Amino acid sequence: MEQDAKIYQDLSKVLVSSEEIHQAVKALGKKITADYQGKEPMLVGILKGAVVFYADLIREIDLPLKTDFMVVSSYGRSTETTGVVKIIKDLSCSLNGVDVLIVEDIVDSGITLNYLKNMLQDRGAASIKIATLLDKPARRRVNLKADYSCFEIPDEFVVGYGLDYDEKYRNLPLIGVLSPKIYGGED
Numbered sequence: 469m470e471q472d473a474k475i476y477q478d479l480s481k482v483l484v485s486s487e488e489i490h491q492a493v494k495a496l497g498k499k500i501t502a503d504y505q506g507k508e509p510m511l512v513g514i515l516k517g518a519v520v521f522y523a524d525l526i527r528e529i530d531l532p533l534k535t536d537f538m539v540v541s542s543y544g545r546s547t548e549t550t551g552v553v554k555i556i557k558d559l560s561c562s563l564n565g566v567d568v569l570i571v572e573d574i575v576d577s578g579i580t581l582n583y584l585k586n587m588l589q590d591r592g593a594a595s596i597k598i599a600t601l602l603d604k605p606a607r608r609r610v611n612l613k614a615d616y617s618c619f620e621i622p623d624e625f626v627v628g629y630g631l632d633y634d635e636k637y638r639n640l641p642l643i644g645v646l647s648p649k650i651y652g653g654e655d
Contacts, residue, residue, distance in 0.1 A: 472605075475637065479560070479644035484619055486641040487627060489601070492618035493521065494598065497528020497579035500569065500616065509567045510534040512559065514580075515534065516638070517573035520630035523602040525571060536560055542580045553583040564592040569616075573630050574602040593650065597615075619643075625651060 491535050500509075509532070513522035515537050537558035539633065566587055575581060575598070585596050599616035606623040625648070628640030633651055637644075 470623055476644070478637070478647055478650050480647045481645050483621060483624070483626060484643035484644055485630075486629075489618070492522075493524045493601075494528050496618055497618055498523055498531075500525075500599065500601065500650060501528075501530045502568075504529075504531055504618065506532065508532045508569050509569050511569050513537045514570065514572045514584075515539045515557070516572060517630045517632065518571050520638070521573055522571045525599065533568075534561075538584070540580055540584065542577075552582050555645075562591070563588055565582070565594050568593045568596045570596065570598045572598060572600045572614075574604060574626070575600045575612065575614050575617070576604050576607045577609040579610055581614075582610045582612045598634050601629065602631075631653070 473573050483546045507543035511522070511533055512528055512534070513519060516539070527534065529587035536559045537557065538555065538559060541554045541556060542552060566576075570581065570584060570588070572581060581598055585598065588596050598612075600614045603614055603617040603620045604623060605620065621643075624645045625633070626643050627646045628643045630638050631643070633646055637646070
């Protein structure tokens with residue numbers, strides 16, 4: 469994708485390049501491989517946003533693993549969480565005694581992941597950890613920390629590499645800050 473394509477014109481700046489993402493995901497895969505030696509973790513991808521990160525990450529983990537997906541929502545079409553977590557698609561297998569690694573695109577308020585972590589723990593998982601591409605601690609509303617994180621970012625509205633605004637921009641190969649004029653924010 470050419471950097472002068474229309475989709476790039478909606479960004480106010482590039483926050484993380486595709487090369488920086490590639491290197492961070494590779495390093496994270498090595499860390500997870502080392503930490504889960506002797507185990508067969510289940511990686512639970514949170515759709516839709518984490519799909520690009522998830523696909524790249526599982527190819528960097530050198531272990532037998534299981535995969536599944538969930539679709540959850542707490543944002544709707546807004547840029548702010550509603551605080552109400554809805555499970556739209558649940559897991560298709562039991563978690564009894566399973567080491568679960570939730571793979572998410574971004575930890576923002578932490579509300580959704582806190583809810584999911586508690587829910588999956590109640591289902592009998594042996595352990596639950598969180599891996600995220602982006603961590604935005606300035607927006608945290610609950611006491612939650614990702615176990616694995618590629619980048620800590622400032623409180624800006626970001627898109628790309630799976631993250632969207634109104635279902636657009638997921639296909640950007642980098643993380644960019646969306647211009648406030650696009651989503652009705654300040655200029």
